[in-house]
Amino acid sequence: MAWRTITGVLLLALFCIGCSAIPEKPAIYIFGDSTADVGTNSFLPNSQFRANYLYYGIDFPKSTPTGRFSNGLNTADFISKLMGLESSPPPFLSINSTSSLKKYSMIGLNFASGGSGILDLTGENVTTNTLKSKKNKNVVSLREQIKQFAAVRGTLADLMGQAAARNYLANCLFFISTGSNDIFAYYLTRSNVPKNEFTSILGSKYERHLELLISLGARKIGIISVPPIGCCPSPRAVNETGGCLDGLNEQAVTFHSTIRIMMDRISSRHKEIKYSIGNAFNMTMDVLQSPISLFNETKAACCGTGKLNAQKMCNPKSSLCSDRTKYLFWDSFHPTSAASEVAATTLFQGGPRYVYPINFSQLAAA
Ligand SMILES: *[C@@H]1O[C@H](CO)[C@@H](O)[C@H](O)[C@H]1NC(C)=O
Ligand SMILES: *[C@@H]1O[C@H](CO)[C@@H](O)[C@H](O)[C@H]1NC(C)=O
Ligand SMILES: *[C@@H]1O[C@H](CO)[C@@H](O)[C@H](O)[C@H]1NC(C)=O
Ligand SMILES: *[C@@H]1O[C@H](CO)[C@@H](O)[C@H](O)[C@H]1NC(C)=O
Ligand SMILES: *[C@@H]1O[C@H](CO)[C@@H](O)[C@H](O)[C@H]1NC(C)=O
Ligand SMILES: *[C@@H]1O[C@H](CO)[C@@H](O)[C@H](O)[C@H]1NC(C)=O
Numbered sequence: 001m002a003w004r005t006i007t008g009v010l011l012l013a014l015f016c017i018g019c020s021a022i023p024e025k026p027a028i029y030i031f032g033d034s035t036a037d038v039g040t041n042s043f044l045p046n047s048q049f050r051a052n053y054l055y056y057g058i059d060f061p062k063s064t065p066t067g068r069f070s071n072g073l074n075t076a077d078f079i080s081k082l083m084g085l086e087s088s089p090p091p092f093l094s095i096n097s098t099s100s101l102k103k104y105s106m107i108g109l110n111f112a113s114g115g116s117g118i119l120d121l122t123g124e125n126v127t128t129n130t131l132k133s134k135k136n137k138n139v140v141s142l143r144e145q146i147k148q149f150a151a152v153r154g155t156l157a158d159l160m161g162q163a164a165a166r167n168y169l170a171n172c173l174f175f176i177s178t179g180s181n182d183i184f185a186y187y188l189t190r191s192n193v194p195k196n197e198f199t200s201i202l203g204s205k206y207e208r209h210l211e212l213l214i215s216l217g218a219r220k221i222g223i224i225s226v227p228p229i230g231c232c233p234s235p236r237a238v239n240e241t242g243g244c245l246d247g248l249n250e251q252a253v254t255f256h257s258t259i260r261i262m263m264d265r266i267s268s269r270h271k272e273i274k275y276s277i278g279n280a281f282n283m284t285m286d287v288l289q290s291p292i293s294l295f296n297e298t299k300a301a302c303c304g305t306g307k308l309n310a311q312k313m314c315n316p317k318s319s320l321c322s323d324r325t326k327y328l329f330w331d332s333f334h335p336t337s338a339a340s341e342v343a344a345t346t347l348f349q350g351g352p353r354y355v356y357p358i359n360f361s362q363l364a365a366a
Contacts, residue, residue, distance in 0.1 A: 022164055022168055023106040023107075025084065026172040026364075027107055027172045027173075028085060028089055028108035028172065028173045029108060029110075029149060029172060029218075030076045030110040030112050030176075031146070031174070031177075031178070032112040032116070032176050033178050033180060033181050034049065034069040034112075034115065034333070035069075035074060035112075035335075036075060036076035036175070037067065037074075037076075037110070037112040037114040038074070038077065038089070038090065038112070039068065040093050040113045040114070041067060041140075043091065043094060044138065044139070046137075047138045048115070049113075049114040049115030049123065049138060049139060050067065050114070051065065051069045051070075052066070052067045053315065054315075054316045055071065055316065055320055058072075059337060069330075069333075070335070071303070071324050071330050071336055072337030073337050073340060074335075074337070074340050075335075076089075078341050078343075078344030078345070079347065081344075082345070082360070082361075089104065089109050089110045090104060090110060091109075092109045092111045092145075092148050092152070093140075101152070101155055102155060105152045106159075109149075111146075111149060113140035114139065115138060115139040116139040116140060116145075116178070117178060118142055118206045120143055123138055123141070123181055124137075124138055124139060124141065142209050143209065146216070149216060153165065153169070156168065166217055169216075169219065170217070170219040172218075173222055173360075174218040175222045175223075175224075176224070177223075177224040178206075179225065179226040179255055180226050182202055183202075183248060183255065186251070195251065195254070196254070200258065202258065203258040206258075206259070206262060210266060214270055219273055219274060221263075221273065221276075222278070222347070222360050223277045224280050225259050225277060225278060226252040226256065226281065227281060227283070228249045228284050230246060230248030230249040231244040232332065232333050233299065233300055233304070233331075233332045234310045234333055236308055237308045237332070242307075242308060249281075252280075256277075256281055263275050274366045276355050276362070276363040279354050279355065279356065280343070282353055283346050287339075294342060295327060297326055298327075298329075299329075301314070301327070301331050302324050302327040302331070302336060303318045303331050304318050305317075309321075309332075314332075324336050325338045327339075348360045348361050
């Protein structure tokens with residue numbers, strides 16, 4: 001009798017240690033480039049792609065730069081908010097203790113790194129970066145971001161056990177925003193690889209990254225495709241007329257269909273996958289073409305120098321617009337906080353013109 005009670009208590013105790021370790025809310029893990037980076041690159045001491053100086057972050061309390069490529073929050077922040085997180089997942093590279101790694105593994109972590117792309121080479125090459133050691137990296141490639149997530153997955157398995165970690169991860173959201181930098185690099189290096197071939201290389205590399213993420217437990221995947229990057233202030237500034245660079249936009253359109261086909265293929269291989277693809281191209285084009293736009297300045301950058309305020313990245317000596325809520329673009333490449341909020345809201349609750357086959361709120365509930 002006594003033994004039975006003791007065993008019962010022990011079993012109960014073991015069971016409850018197990019169950020209390022599993023948080024109620026699914027975590028959000030964020031991957032990609034500067035559109036989702038919340039300060040990763042500030043932890044790479046010699047990175048050339050950083051935004052940890054003014055006027056970045058001007059709309060934060062005390063105008064403190066955070067490493068975000070924005071005047072305030074970015075799309076990843078707004079998505080996290082809409083998904084019900086109390087604060088945006090911090091950069092994985094900011095985690096400096098085992099206890100905070102355990103804590104944030106079960107809330108969310110952000111691996112995104114400005115300047116990175118789908119290809120390992122994208123963002124890696126910068127002439128001033130002579131040392132090739134890990135510390136002197138420019139960017140964290142998507143491949144390395146996924147490797148970092150593998151460590152997080154290991155932490156979850158240690159905390160919960162393999163089976164529980166698998167079940168927990170099946171409800172977590174994996175948000176990825178990447179691809180623009182690969183296409184920019186293709187244009188800037190005047191690559192002689194034919195366009196279609198390049199897009200299909202990007203697609204197959206992306207597919208391999210996703211397969212790895214799925215093998216690590218990802219089941220709910222939210223992807224945002226490439227916006228009409230030819231309409232960013234910087235490419236516009238090199239066009240005499242100030243018009244969008246059509247070549248870049250065509251690549252963005254092709255890439256969108258590549259992603260759709262890729263996700264079809266992935267979900268036919270893995271029936272348990274749920275996904276949503278945000279059509280950043282249509283979202284942005286509709287804002288650009290609407291006669292009564294939310295933003296009355298959709299061409300020039302708010303912070304910058306020269307033609308369309310786009311001839312230098314935003315810096316403390318830049319000219320700064322007065323009403324940032326009226327601008328679509330914050331700097332020569334990145335949207336304002338206001339525009340990012342519109343994008344996140346559209347991903348969350350938009351219809352099939354913008355999110356396919358389901359929207360992010362449906363993905364969260366699926
Ligand atoms: C660890 O991170 C916290 C929060 O980001 C910071 O306040 C603290 O100084 C860091 N500690 C070390 C030892 O770097
Ligand atoms: C990186 O730099 C090397 C050497 O300068 C060059 O050959 C290569 O094409 C560059 N790659 C990219 C993607 O820019
Ligand atoms: C520059 O913009 C015009 C529209 O103003 C467009 O017709 C033209 O194709 C653009 N040039 C390039 C190289 O894309
Ligand atoms: C935007 O609208 C404001 C007032 O509504 C006006 O003062 C400003 O000139 C407009 N800017 C542009 C670029 O149209
Ligand atoms: C998208 O999300 C909202 C809830 O946020 C839902 O009510 C709506 O039906 C969805 N829209 C479409 C067209 O899928
Ligand atoms: C995007 O917009 C174009 C028209 O501008 C339309 O033909 C296309 O079907 C839209 N894409 C999606 C996925 O709805």
